[in-house]
Amino acid sequence: xxxxxxxxxxxxxxxxxxxxxxxxxxxxxxxxxxxxxxxxxxxxxxxxxxxxxxxxxxxxxxxxxxxxxxxxxxxxxxxxxxxxxxxxxxxxxxxxxxxxxxxxxxxxxxxxxxxxxxxxxxxxxxxxxxxxxxxxxxxxxxxxxxxxxxxxxxxxxxxxxxxxxxxxxxxxxxxxxxxxxxxxxxxxxxxxxxxxxxxxxxxxxxxxxxxxxxxxxxxxxxxxxxxxxxxxxxxxxxxxxxxxxxxxxxxxxxxxxxxxxxxxxxxxxxxxxxxxxxxxxxxxxxxxxxxxxxxxxxxxxxxxxxxxxxxxxxxxxxxxxxxxxxxxxxxxxxxxxxxxxxxxxxxxxxxxxxxxxxxxxxxxxxxxxxxxxxxxxxxxxxxxxxxxxxxxxxxx
Numbered sequence: 001x002x003x004x005x006x007x008x009x010x011x012x013x014x015x016x017x018x019x020x021x022x023x024x025x026x027x028x029x030x031x032x033x034x035x036x037x038x039x040x041x042x043x044x045x046x047x048x049x050x051x052x053x054x055x056x057x058x059x060x061x062x063x064x065x066x067x068x069x070x071x072x073x074x075x076x077x078x079x080x081x082x083x084x085x086x087x088x089x090x091x092x093x094x095x096x097x098x099x100x101x102x103x104x105x106x107x108x109x110x111x112x113x114x115x116x117x118x119x120x121x122x123x124x125x126x127x128x129x130x131x132x133x134x135x136x137x138x139x140x141x142x143x144x145x146x147x148x149x150x151x152x153x154x155x156x157x158x159x160x161x162x163x164x165x166x167x168x169x170x171x172x173x174x175x176x177x178x179x180x181x182x183x184x185x186x187x188x189x190x191x192x193x194x195x196x197x198x199x200x201x202x203x204x205x206x207x208x209x210x211x212x213x214x215x216x217x218x219x220x221x222x223x224x225x226x227x228x229x230x231x232x233x234x235x236x237x238x239x240x241x242x243x244x245x246x247x248x249x250x251x252x253x254x255x256x257x258x259x260x261x262x263x264x265x266x267x268x269x270x271x272x273x274x275x276x277x278x279x280x281x282x283x284x285x286x287x288x289x290x291x292x293x294x295x296x297x298x299x300x301x302x303x304x305x306x307x308x309x310x311x312x313x314x315x316x317x318x319x320x321x322x323x324x325x326x327x328x329x330x331x332x333x334x335x336x337x338x339x340x341x342x343x344x345x346x347x348x349x350x351x352x353x354x355x356x357x358x359x360x361x362x363x364x365x366x367x368x369x370x371x372x373x374x375x376x377x378x379x380x381x382x383x384x385x386x387x388x389x390x391x392x393x394x395x396x
Contacts, residue, residue: 005133005134014035014036014355014356014359016340016343016344016356017035017340017343017344017347017353017354017355017356018035018036018353020344020347020348020353021033021035021347021353024347024348024351029351030351030381031347031351031352031353032351032352032353032374032378032379032381032382032385033353033373033374034306034352034353034354034370034371034372034373034374034379034382035353035354035355035371036355036371036373037178037324037325037371037373038245038371038373039239039240039243039245039324039373040373040374040375041243041295041298042243043242043243043244043247043284044242044243044244044284044288044291046280046283046284046287046288047242047244047247047280047281047283047284047288048280050276050279050280050283050284051276051277051279051280054275054276054279054280055276057276060274060275060276060279061275062275063271063272064271064272064273064274064275064278065271065272066096066263066266066267066269066270066271066272067095067096067263067266067267067272068094068095068096068251068272068273068278069096069272069275069278069279069282070090071279071282072096072278072279072281072282072285073090073091073094073095073096073251074090075281075282075285075286076088076090076094076096076236076251076253076285077089077090077093077094078285078286079236079285080221080223080236080253082289083210083211083221084220084221084223084224085224086221086223086224088223088253088254089256092256092259092260093229093253093254093255093256093259094251094252094253094259095251095252095253095259095262095263095266096249096250096251096272096273096278097235097250097251097252097266098248098249098250098270098272098273099237099239099248099249099250100206100208100235100237100239100250101127102248102250103235103250103251103252103262104127104128104131104204104206104235105127105131105134106262106265106266106269107131107204107233107252107258107262108131108132108134108135108137108170109134109135109265110258110261110262110264110265111135111169111170111202111204111258111261112132112135112136112137112169112170113135113136113137114136114137115136115137115166116132116135116136116137116138116166116168116169116170117132117137117138117139117140117164117166117167117168117169117170118132118137118138118139118140118168118169118170118171118172119140119142119157119160119161119164119168119170119171119172120132120139120140120141120142120172121141121142121143121144121153121172121173121174121177121363122141122142122143122144122360122361122362122363122364123144123179123180123357123360123361123362123363123364123367124141124144124172124174124360124361124363125174125178125179125206125208125360126359126360126361128172128174128206129141129361132170132172137170140160140164140168141361141362141363142156142157142160143156143363144177144180144182144363145180145182146180146181146182146318146327149182150175150177150182150183150184150185150188151184151185151188153173153182153184154173154184154188154189154191154192157171157173157192158192158195161199161201167199167200167201168201169200169201169202170201170202170203170204171192171196171201171202171203171204172204172206173192173203173204173205173206174205174206174207174208175189175205175207175219175220176209176212176213176219176320176321176322176323177323178208178209178323178325179325179327179355179357179360179364179367179369180327181318181320181321181322181323181325181326181327183217183219183321183322184220185220186220186224186225189205189220189222189224189225189228190225190226193222193225193226193227193228193231193232194227196231196232197227197230197231201231202231202232202233202255202258203222203228203231203232203233204232204233204234204235205221205222205232205233205234205235206234206235207219207221207222207234207235207236207237208235208237208239208240209240209322209323209324210236210241211240211241211292211293211295211296212240212241212292212295212296212299212322212323212324213296213321213322214296214299214300214303214320214321214322215300215321217321217322219322221234222234222254223253223254228254229254229255229256230255231255232254232255233252233253233254233255233258233259234252234253234254235250235251235252236250236251236253237249237250237251238250238281238284238285240295240324241291241292241295242284242288242291242292242295243291243295244281244284247273247277247280247281248273248277249273249277249278249281299324299372301376302372302374302375302376302379303319303320303326303372305376305379305380305383306326306370306372306379306382306383307319307326309379309380309382309383309386310328310383310386312383312387313383313386313387313390313393314331314393315328315331315386315390315393316331317329324371324372324373325369325370325371325372326369326370326372327357327367327369328367328368328369328370329366329367330342330366330367330368331390331392331393333390333392333393334390334392335366338356338358338365338366339356339357339358339359339364339365339366339367339368340356340358342356342368343355343356343368345389346368346386346389349389349390350382350385350386350388350389350390351385351389352382352385352386352389354368354369354370354371355368355369355371356368357369
């Protein structure tokens with residue numbers, strides 16, 4: 001039997017490195033895992049306590065609402081007011097999703113169909129590329145660059161839209177960006193919004209790392225732009241900001257007709273997140289307002305430890321301003337290797353697991369991604385292992 005939409009998927013290259021890591025650990029080797037971006041820090045205690053309390057109430061065991069309970073949508077609106085100075089209507093401009101991946105993929109279903117096109121960054125978080133494909137549409141990949149090249153991506157998006165046919169209906173952006181850590185400033189987002197208001201296009205901004213930012217820099221929200229709610233929607237997740245990855249709580253905010261369309265689709269697909277989780281998320285947004293900044297400080301220390309260590313061993317990488325990652329070009333003495341070969345080399349010779357860049361699309365070839373999911377002591381150990389194992393660096 002042919003399985004629709006599945007047979008066209010490429011191999012999930014991250015499993016190659018994961019298998020090598022597990023094999024090495026079974027052999028007794030201590031592999032420092034900086035591969036999968038799975039937060040290691042605990043969720044806020046208030047979230048855990050409220051979840052346990054709400055789960056004891058049997059009324060919360062029934063079906064919930066796919067659009068999210070009213071108090072949670074209100075908490076999201078209030079959070080956007082505190083964090084971004086933005087006013088959102090919790091009835092028409094906020095929707096709860098079962099994590100950002102679910103929200104994004106189903107959003108593509110309501111915005112795209114076969115024959116349509118979306119502009120997506122490359123390299124990219126895989127669902128940003130494959131979400132449009134799952135909807136039967138074309139994903140036109142535009143290089144995002146690295147570092148702080150968000151303005152360049154916006155310029156390239158505008159050019160690709162003008163030159164392309166049929167005209168893309170959706171433009172996907174995500175800043176700070178996974179995996180490249182690219183950032184953008186509010187003025188450049190405003191340029192894109194102004195441009196989009198004159199065209200029949202929907203902007204979709206995945207703001208997964210809204211609160212994971214360093215050195216005093218603050219990521220902008222698309223909703224802060226004048227006219228942002230007229231042309232775009234934004235995904236905000238509790239996964240990274242509150243270290244609540246397994247809880248699967250995220251939100252889509254912005255353009256009311258797009259929100260309404262996804263509400264209608266989701267009414268056929270799900271009954272929403274387990275209600276005690278929604279209640280706990282509500283309390284967390286309202287009461288754990290300092291938690292994201294605390295987490296960000298921890299990740300900044302880890303970033304500094306990794307960046308400073310790699311610089312000392314001769315591996316020059318960009319210093320990220322946000323996200324929980326570092327995006328590193330393969331060092332010059334090893335560039336005859338592709339990203340999978342090099343990531344394999346890091347496991348076998350250095351006992352360090354990273355993600356190969358090609359796993360984020362062809363635009364990621366030549367790079368690897370470090371996830372800051374270990375403490376500073378373990379990151380220091382990884383750096384020492386790299387110094388020992390990448391002999392072409394240490395010997396010059």
